[in-house]
Amino acid sequence: MQKFIDQSISANTNYDPTRFTGGKVPMKQLLKDLLTTYKFGVKTLYYQNTRDGAEDVQEDILPAKGGDDDCESGACKI
Structure with missing residues (x-):
């Protein structure tokens, strides 16, 4: 099937x-x-897919709660 085709079949x-x-x-x-x-x-x-039992829909990830006292704009926090 693949012998004379330049692109590979995956x-x-x-x-x-x-x-x-x-x-x-x-x-x-x-x-x-x-x-x-x-x-x-x-x-x-x-x-190579494996069904791991996880749902297709995942809950939204909530941001970590912490003090932002040392940065006014929050730009220095990751």
């Missing part, structure tokens, strides 16, 4: 650890997928 992988024993994606599965993609002419695996 692919993304997506794993759900809950589907595997012990809640971990086995190295054997990762290597199998890597070798299979190269067999079919894929040159790069761009993203």
